[in-house]
Amino acid sequence: MTAGKLKSYRFATEAQWSKCIFVQTDRESFLKGEGIRPFAPFAPAATVFDSPGGYAPVVTRLREILWRDSRCALHRLTPGDDDRPETTMVAHAIACADRLVSTRRGLWAKGDRTDSLERYEDETLTRLLIARIPDARIIDIASDGHNSVWALIERDGEFFAVQVDRHGNNGRTINFKGISDAEAFVFLQRYSRFVVLTGGEHQKLHWFDAEGGAATFGLTVAAMRTCFKAHVIGSDGRDRVFLGGADDHGLGPAYVLILDADGNSIGDVALAAEDGPATGITASRDQLLVTSRRGLLRFTKADVVPEGSEHSQCMIVTPALFSADREDRRRWLRVEATGSFPEGSTLEISWAATDDPPAPPSAIFKDNSTSDSQAARKILNENYSQRERTVFQGAADTKRKNEKQTYSVGLFDVTERYLRVCITLTAGAGARLPVLSELNVLYPGRTLMENLPAIYQREESQANSFLRRLVGVLETTTQDIDKRIASMGSQIYPATAQEPWLDFIARWLGVPWDDGLPLEQKRAIVMRAPDLTKTRGTRAGLEALLEALIPGEPPQYRVTDATADNGFAVVGGASCEGSKLPAMLGGYTRWRPELGLGAVLGYMRLPCADQLDDGAWQLAGTVEVEVAATAEQRAAWKPWLRALIEQMIPLTGRLKFRWVTAQSLRGDRLDGTLKLEDPPEPHLGTDAITGLARLPEQALRLSACGEAIGARLR
Numbered sequence: 001m002t003a004g005k006l007k008s009y010r011f012a013t014e015a016q017w018s019k020c021i022f023v024q025t026d027r028e029s030f031l032k033g034e035g036i037r038p039f040a041p042f043a044p045a046a047t048v049f050d051s052p053g054g055y056a057p058v059v060t061r062l063r064e065i066l067w068r069d070s071r072c073a074l075h076r077l078t079p080g081d082d083d084r085p086e087t088t089m090v091a092h093a094i095a096c097a098d099r100l101v102s103t104r105r106g107l108w109a110k111g112d113r114t115d116s117l118e119r120y121e122d123e124t125l126t127r128l129l130i131a132r133i134p135d136a137r138i139i140d141i142a143s144d145g146h147n148s149v150w151a152l153i154e155r156d157g158e159f160f161a162v163q164v165d166r167h168g169n170n171g172r173t174i175n176f177k178g179i180s181d182a183e184a185f186v187f188l189q190r191y192s193r194f195v196v197l198t199g200g201e202h203q204k205l206h207w208f209d210a211e212g213g214a215a216t217f218g219l220t221v222a223a224m225r226t227c228f229k230a231h232v233i234g235s236d237g238r239d240r241v242f243l244g245g246a247d248d249h250g251l252g253p254a255y256v257l258i259l260d261a262d263g264n265s266i267g268d269v270a271l272a273a274e275d276g277p278a279t280g281i282t283a284s285r286d287q288l289l290v291t292s293r294r295g296l297l298r299f300t301k302a303d304v305v306p307e308g309s310e311h312s313q314c315m316i317v318t319p320a321l322f323s324a325d326r327e328d329r330r331r332w333l334r335v336e337a338t339g340s341f342p343e344g345s346t347l348e349i350s351w352a353a354t355d356d357p358p359a360p361p362s363a364i365f366k367d368n369s370t371s372d373s374q375a376a377r378k379i380l381n382e383n384y385s386q387r388e389r390t391v392f393q394g395a396a397d398t399k400r401k402n403e404k405q406t407y408s409v410g411l412f413d414v415t416e417r418y419l420r421v422c423i424t425l426t427a428g429a430g431a432r433l434p435v436l437s438e439l440n441v442l443y444p445g446r447t448l449m450e451n452l453p454a455i456y457q458r459e460e461s462q463a464n465s466f467l468r469r470l471v472g473v474l475e476t477t478t479q480d481i482d483k484r485i486a487s488m489g490s491q492i493y494p495a496t497a498q499e500p501w502l503d504f505i506a507r508w509l510g511v512p513w514d515d516g517l518p519l520e521q522k523r524a525i526v527m528r529a530p531d532l533t534k535t536r537g538t539r540a541g542l543e544a545l546l547e548a549l550i551p552g553e554p555p556q557y558r559v560t561d562a563t564a565d566n567g568f569a570v571v572g573g574a575s576c577e578g579s580k581l582p583a584m585l586g587g588y589t590r591w592r593p594e595l596g597l598g599a600v601l602g603y604m605r606l607p608c609a610d611q612l613d614d615g616a617w618q619l620a621g622t623v624e625v626e627v628a629a630t631a632e633q634r635a636a637w638k639p640w641l642r643a644l645i646e647q648m649i650p651l652t653g654r655l656k657f658r659w660v661t662a663q664s665l666r667g668d669r670l671d672g673t674l675k676l677e678d679p680p681e682p683h684l685g686t687d688a689i690t691g692l693a694r695l696p697e698q699a700l701r702l703s704a705c706g707e708a709i710g711a712r713l714r
Contacts, residue, residue, distance in 0.1 A: 009321050011439040021376050023315040024264050027190060027239055028285050035339060035435035038314040038425055039240070039258075039266045042288050044306050046297040049085055051075055054291030057282045058100040060107070060122050065289060067280065067296050068095060074125070075296070090125055093118045099184075099280070101143045105166040108149050110138055117141065117151060117164055131168030136160075139182060145189035145237055152185045152196070161185070161194060161212070174212035186235035191261045195241050197221075197233045205233075205243070207263065207371075217371070219263050221245075225255065234281030240266070244278030244290065256281060256290060262373040267310055269299055305344075305427050312433060313426045317376050320358035321419045323443040332411035333442040335421055338404055344431025345394035348424040349409045352384035353416035376422075385416050394434060404437060411441075494526040502526055509533065512545060512647035514640035524548035537650040539564065542623070545648050549641065556628045558665055563621035623649055624656040628665050 011017050017030060026039045053070035060066065065077040072095035077085040094100065097109040106128055107120045115138060117131045136153040144150055147166045152159065159182045163171035176182070176196060185196040192210035197203065203221035221230050221243070230245040239261055246254040254271040256278060271278065275292035282289050288299040305312050323331040332353075341347050359382075370378075392407045411419070421441055425434045490496040492505060502522045506513040509529045517525070525532070528548045535541030539561055546557045625645055629637060642657050649655050 007444070008440045008442040009318070011318065012437070017316075019319050021317040021372050021379070023262070023317075023373050023376050024260050024266055025314040025316065029435075035437040036314070036316060036423075036425070037433045037435045038312040038427060039260070040301045040433060041267050041305055041309055041312055042269050042299040043302040044270065044299075044309075046290070046299045048294055049075070049077065049296040049298070051085075051295035053293060054279060054295045056097045056100040056109075056280045057289040057291050057296060058102050058107070059282060059284055059289070060102045061104055062122065063284075064122075065296070065298075066100060066102075066107075067289075067291050068097060068100070069295070072096075077296070088125065091118075091120075091127060093127075094120065094125065099141055101141050101149050103143055103147050103149060103166070105147045108141055108143075110141065114138060117149070117168075119166070119168075129168045131164050131170075133162055133164070133170060136162070140184045142185060142187040142235075143189075143237060144187060150185075150187050150194075152182060154182070159196070161187075174208070174210070176206070176208055176212060177214050179206055179215065184233045186233055186237075186241060188235060188238060188241070188261050190238045193261060195233070195235070197230060197243075203230050205241075205259075205263065217263065217374075224257055224259075224265065225268075227252070228255070228257070231277045232279060232281050234283065236283040236285065238285075240283065242281045242283060242288065244281050246277045254278065254292075256288070262371040264373055265310075267312070271297070304432050305429050307429050309429055311426055311428050313424065315376060315425075316423045316436070316439075317379060318421045318439070318441070321421070321441055321443075322417060323419070325417075331417065331443060332414045332419060333444060334411050335409045336406055336438075336440040336442065337408075337423060337436060338406045338438040338440075339434065339436040340404055341392070341394040341407075341434045342427075342432040343394050344429075345425070345427045345434040347392045347394070347407055347434060347436075348389060348422075348426070349392070349407070350387070350389040350422045350424070351409070351411065351414075351419060352380070352382075352422075353386045353414045353419045354382075354384045355416045355418065356383075358418055358420075379420065380422065384420075386414060394431070494523050494529075497523075497526075512644040514644060516640050521549055524551065532648070536648060539623075542625070542645065542648045545644065546625075546627075549637075549644065550627070554665075556662070556665070558626045560624040560626075561621065562624070621650075621653045622656055623653050624658070626658045626660045626665065628660050628662040634659055 011020065014031065014033075017036065022030075022036075024038060026037055029035065029037050051067070051069040051073075054067050055069070057065065057067040063079050066074060068074050068090070072089060072092075074088050074090040074094060075085045076088065093109045093111055094107075099110070101108040102122070105119070107122055107125070109118055109120070110116070111118045111130055113132070115133050115136050117133075117138065119128045119131070120126060121128055133151060133153055136151075136155045138151050138153050139159075140152040142150045142152070144163065148163050148171065151162045151164055153162055154160075159176045159179055161174040161176065163173075165171055174194075176194070179196060179198050181199045183197050183199045185194055187194055194208040194210075196206045196208065196215075198206060204218050205221065206215040206218045208215055222228055224243070225247065227248050228245055229247075230243050232244045234242045234244070236242075241259040241261070241263075243257040243259065244254070245257075246252055253273070254275060254277045256269040256271065257265065258267045258269070260266050269288065269290075271290065271292060275290075275294050275297065278290045278292055280291040286301045290297045290299070335349055335351065337347060337349055339347075388409075390409045395405060419441065421439070423436060423439060425436060427433045491498060491501045494502065494505070497505065499519055499522065502519075503513070503515055506522070506526055506529075509526070511525055511529050511532045513525070525545070525548045528544050531544040532541055532548075535544060539559055542559055546555070546559070550556045627637075627641065642655075645657065646655055
């Protein structure tokens with residue numbers, strides 16, 4: 001077996017993945033621990049919120065959606081109340097705004113003057129301050145992701161970005177050199193980049209880094225889509241740029257083009273003919289908001305790539321990996337990619353190897369002006385001794401759609417010192433997005449080849465050896481078995497075992513059990529298995545079970561064993577006639593009716609459902625268990641709590657189980673059960689307490705004659 005003996009470069013955590021180069025990759029998904037995947041497309045159908053036109057959409061810090069219409073009104077859509085947006089008349093600066101920007105400290109808009117900005121309170125829309133940028137014409141504004149905003153300004157024929165803080169003070173000024181006729185811009189916080197849209201006969205997008213200066217690169221708008229004319233630009237503030245416009249210079253169908261931070265196209269969204277070109281765009285991770293002639297259009301993230309859309313794709317390039325020299329000249333074993341690859345998606349594993357030392361990162365990313373896409377292209381275009389590409393199709397078995405799979409590519413014939421691996425994930429139309437959760441590049445440690453006779457070990461040094469490839473397949477198979485064997489200890493230990501294993505261990509140990517128990521209570525019972533099995537049938541065992549099921553101080557339960565607490569009845573004694581030995585009072589119970597001379601009217605009665613008379617029932621001991629629980633806890637615990645307690649009661653005992661309130665378990669001493677509390681709030685429900693909760697007194701009101709003063713005026 002090979003588990004724990006092979007060496008590998010592993011990419012699974014955020015720190016490990018951060019060494020790679022990402023192209024068209026959803027960084028938000030990666031940072032949230034959801035794996036590496038392409039950007040999710042938007043559904044083609046939008047939810048429409050009608051208004052007399054729509055402009056300047058914005059998402060506030062409270063996740064409310066605001067936009068203005070053409071009648072000086074602001075519409076507010078709160079989460080959970082999607083059908084009824086509120087409408088408010090607003091100040092002139094907001095009513096005429098082309099762009100609204102939300103920060104942690106309020107809502108920003110261009111002021112009435114060409115050199116001013118105004119900040120408003122989010123909820124009340126009260127104006128808080130007016131900030132001015134001297135000798136400037138403010139063109140557009142964008143959030144910096146914190147408390148300040150960036151203003152795109154023109155001054156003396158040049159264009160700048162000026163940072164304005166929440167107090168209205170001017171901060172950093174960044175010069176955008178080499179552009180003219182700037183119309184709008186956005187700021188991508190994660191990459192610290194500005195994207196500026198310039199007009200004129202040939203519209204272009206220019207990318208600037210946070211230091212300004214000359215543009216790092218630019219794209220012609222018409223080259224993105226034939227005869228496309230851009231009207232507005234927006235972003236999600238992190239990774240993506242959205243360009244709204246129409247074909248045939250605004251006369252044809254309207255679209256929203258979507259670009260990543262490096263200017264790569266990652267799809268588009270078509271707008272209906274009645275909407276016309278977009279008048280405003282903003283986005284969050286899960287939704288795209290577009291204003292148009294009809295009002296606000298909200299596009300949500302799609303679970304699958306829509307039919308008729310372009311495929312979704314991303315690429316990850318590892319850093320240069322190094323394998324040291326060995327006497328047997330073995331350097332690399334295989335590449336393993338683990339993740340979820342649904343039907344309709346593909347996983348491409350390609351690699352390139354060389355003996356030449358790789359260029360340092362500083363030579364690839366010069367002055368931080370090189371984008372990840374440019375760096376990936378530069379790396380993949382370098383001269384390598386060997387290259388190879390393998391494509392795997394996603395699993396078609398629907399039963400495994402949420403199960404992780406591992407695909408491997410052999411590297412047995414690679415003898416070069418340095419290796420780069422490139423992973424490409426693609427989802428076609430109608431397919432769910434693939435997700436890469438882990439990547440391993442293995443290089444030799446101890447392998448199965450060393451267990452073969454020496455005559456066969458020579459095959460490892462031969463190129464394209466069939467035996468070496470066959471053993472590599474066995475290594476890949478047995479490694480998974482080794483991992484499962486190595487992890488069996490963690491499956492048996494209650495603190496780390498998975499839920500199916502906990503069910504197995506509990507039945508193996510014979511502790512009280514129910515498959516409907518919550519996971520944490522299952523772990524607690526198995527952890528207390530020694531106490532439960534050793535003291536089963538005793539008060540200590542019953543209390544150990546209740547501590548595992550209902551932890552916390554003071555306890556929410558009380559156990560009363562009448563036989564153990566009070567003992568047997570003794571008739572007679574030292575100074576009285578009668579039996580000196582312990583004696584029990586027995587006889588038939590009141591619910592044993594018999595017709596005859598011994599029948600007494602008004603005394604005998606029919607038995608209840610849980611009252612049996614087997615001749616010795618009345619002699620059995622009674623254990624009373626009281627549990628204090630709220631209505632929600634009672635509904636959750638009722639299916640299994642009594643059944644588990646009965647498994648800990650002796651065979652000769654009877655259980656008397658009662659649901660009580662917390663007040664009934666309180667003592668009269670300061671022992672943790674007595675608490676000074678206000679009367680509970682009155683409410684209707686199964687846990688309402690009669691006599692403690694009461695309705696509030698009626699509030700006093702002034703009569704038409706004023707307040708009563710206790711004296712009559714004559």
